[in-house]
Amino acid sequence: MAIFNLKKREIECKVVYYGPGRGGKTTNLEYIFKTFRKQITGEMVSINTEGDRTLFFDFLPMGLGKIKGCEIKVQLYTVPGQVQYSSTRKLVLRGVDGIVFVADSLAVRRDKNMLSLKDLQANLKEYGLNIFKIPLVLQYNKRDLEEQGIPIMSVEQLDHDLNRQLKVPSFPGSALKGDGIGVALKECMKLTLKSLQKELKWAQ
Ligand SMILES: Nc1nc2c(ncn2[C@@H]2O[C@H](COP(=O)(O)OP(=O)(O)OP(=O)(O)O)[C@@H](O)[C@H]2O)c(=O)[nH]1
Numbered sequence: 488m489a490i491f492n493l494k495k496r497e498i499e500c501k502v503v504y505y506g507p508g509r510g511g512k513t514t515n516l517e518y519i520f521k522t523f524r525k526q527i528t529g530e531m532v533s534i535n536t537e538g539d540r541t542l543f544f545d546f547l548p549m550g551l552g553k554i555k556g557c558e559i560k561v562q563l564y565t566v567p568g569q570v571q572y573s574s575t576r577k578l579v580l581r582g583v584d585g586i587v588f589v590a591d592s593l594a595v596r597r598d599k600n601m602l603s604l605k606d607l608q609a610n611l612k613e614y615g616l617n618i619f620k621i622p623l624v625l626q627y628n629k630r631d632l633e634e635q636g637i638p639i640m641s642v643e644q645l646d647h648d649l650n651r652q653l654k655v656p657s658f659p660g661s662a663l664k665g666d667g668i669g670v671a672l673k674e675c676m677k678l679t680l681k682s683l684q685k686e687l688k689w690a691q
């Protein structure tokens with residue numbers, strides 16, 4: 488749930504990176520932290536990790552500047568992708584305004600992607616939110632692995648598995664190299680702000 492501070496002319500919203508374990512959510516945030524220094528307004532915080540596995544969440548605050556005289560602040564979060572952390576995922580999702588779903592292009596992760604998207608849909612539903620209505624983009628991560636001869640799914644396959652019904656913007660990319668990361672976040676922010684604008688109109 489975004490916070491509208493009309494006095495300070497400020498909007499603060501929440502974007503969650505969701506997806507299967509080891510898909511690259513934390514790596515996305517690390518890349519954003521390294522690359523968009525000017526927009527980063529604080530440290531990246533990783534709460535409770537075991538090796539490179541997220542056990543609770545990562546958090547990164549950003550300031551996107553002014554749109555129509557209104558200061559836009561966004562808090563980026565990642566969820567723990569491992570199946571057993573279902574209740575933590577749900578907790579992190581509370582008050583979400585926009586979602587970047589990070590799918591793993593690795594062929595062996597096909598089922599994990601689809602299960603994670605189902606899990607997202609179910610968790611959103613518990614908050615009364617609809618996956619078909621919430622600002623959402625898909626990121627098909629780890630495209631770089633193809634160069635190493637590791638079997639990955641084609642973009643068409645991923646679209647078929649994950650985006651046949653949703654029909655949301657999708658972006659091939661590599662969190663490791665930084666390809667497609669900024670563009671996916673930008674599109675997610677665009678959709679999120681559009682949706683918040685509608686909400687604001689309703690409130691007036
Ligand atoms: N080759 C390649 N490896 C990647 C890419 N993105 C992430 N990885 C690697 O995949 C592993 C898991 O990445 P994380 O970012 O920790 O994955 P996560 O989605 O946060 O995983 P959980 O915290 O368990 O949910 C790490 O070893 C990363 O370096 C990518 O685009 N290409």
Ligand SMILES: [Mg+2]
Nearest residue numbers: 512513540541
């Ligand atoms: Mg992680």
